[in-house]
Amino acid sequence: MEIENIFDYFNDIKIISNHDGYFYSVKEALKILLLGLLCGRKNIREIHEWATEDIIKEKLRKEFGIEKIPCYYWLTCLLKLINIDSLNECFMNMAEALIKEYGTEKPLTIAIDGKTIRSTDKMSSYESPLHIVSAQVAEFGITLAQKCVKGKTNEIPTVQALIKTLNIKGHIIVADALNCQKETAKIIKEGKGDYLLSVKGKQPLLKTDIEEYVQDEILRKQMETACKSEKNRERVEKRTAFCTTNLGWMDNTDEWEGLSCIGAIHSEFKSKKGKSDEWHYYISSRKLTAQQLLDIARKEWVVETMHWLLDVHFREDFCRLLDKNLQQALNIGRKVALNLVSRYKQKNAPKSSLSHIMFKALMDISFIKKILQN
Template sequence: MFLDDIPADDTIRRIISTIEPEPFHQCFLEWMQAVHTMTEGQVIAIDGKTLRGSYNCEDRNSTIHMVSAYANENKMVLGQLKTDKKSNEITAIPELINMLELRGALVTIDAMACQTKIAKAIVNKGADYLLAVKENQGGLSKAIKQVFRSHRAEPIEFSSSPLEKSHGRVETRQCFVLDATDLQGDFSRWKGLNKIIMVESSRAVKGKPISLEYRYYISSKTLTADQAADAVREHWGIESMHWVLDVSMNEDACQIYKDHGAENLSCLRHIALNMLRAEPTKVSIVVRKSAV
């Protein structure tokens, strides 16, 4: 069990697997609420991630899915919640929202969570939402597209990003904002609905025609085009955090799955990541992790 007074990895695994996750996560939440100061308008991104190594031998589809809240300004995970499948994000996200202190924040979530009950949960916490809209909300999506088409010949408040050049690609983005009162139809179920947003992304690759992509959002906050563009871009921070968990902390390679092991280790990785990012020296996460 012990080698030179250090517990063996199997001992650590057994102990972590037996810890009840609810009180463990509550300690994590209380710690983050004590050290993280919410600022007005701060973007809190919520997204899910599958722990790909957390399946048992009998069922490769038994992986668990963690939904996390991420403060992009401070680069810190504020909380997390386990779901059995990605489709259960819709039920898990309101639970996670209710666990967090969000007053004054702008909560950003992808299109799967574009649901009236999630919008209501965010507003009820004293926060605002920025939700991506796709075809899972067909009526809303169609109405938003129609409004922007009808305003095509008119001046609209917009923000334009600088050119981004990478690996032979040139990308630009423009963000357009309109009042939600321009929508045709009854969307009163969307609590606090205030603005509708369109982001147009163009990509030019040498030797190929320019490609255009349009993404749509709704928000309860009175956002300018610049603010909306910044918030959309900040949401990508949680994707970057997931990448760090995979590449620097080998999360997907971890095959611990029994009892509460995978869930508790996910929480421990978030704790470690928060502590490493709070450490002021300018060295990579990989180097700092190796030095611990």
């Protein structure tokens, strides 16, 4: 994917109303936004101050063909005009192109979860906090798509709608217990994908059935087992997975489309503070081995890591933009920037941190071309 191709994705962006600016375009505003984010600028104010520095302004003109930098007011006005659905479609097309670059035909793991932008929780301009559901390809750390919901109470139907927009054929969806829903499982199977769903209190009868089976020592000994231990400083975690495709004893398995496997993971923690443990239960439409369950279940956390990176690198939870459209546009821009920097890191600088790569872009704007190119 070359520089021109990346910015060409912006050609299809639609706007919600016409504007009177003859010297500036929405596409150029998006270019400035993305370039600033690639340099680690945290908000639109920082991006504008960076772009209006004389040296940077000249570099943007020579390197990226940006002839004029709008004032801060005009920059925000242009970004507010973006039709978010068209921007999200542009984002998805760009992400799919990035995935194709890896050239893999192996089944991938798509982790789905939601995040609330905390600063919107107490802002009167929002009827409810801005909550955004994202889908990420775990193997590459590439965010694939996102969808905005009105408060977390509507996350379930939003996740279902998001899944319908994805090409999940042959891939496996992992999601938390909130999204362990019969309709969600059905939608995934209709898309010719598979699911691994965490089971908790949202499905009490299902959880009880699996829990009683797994906690029966005789039955547990008949399940396939895999174990892995990890040490992080003074904390040792041992994870043991139990898996079975023997579901003949279960009632109403046909209510869960394609259900082929149940499993559990027992996590034991040991540190200076003492010992603790917890159990997690799962259902899957794929006949998993215990080792596969151990690996795929852990990948659910990659989307949480992406949410953490949004806060670490861009301080997203402190973003107090009053305009919802602008918040969403900036959220998508951050994810595009993370996708591009993550790809550069994996291909060219595996030992460098994301923050170091963005700092290099800040110090030398020509370096951004290396991030944007193959």
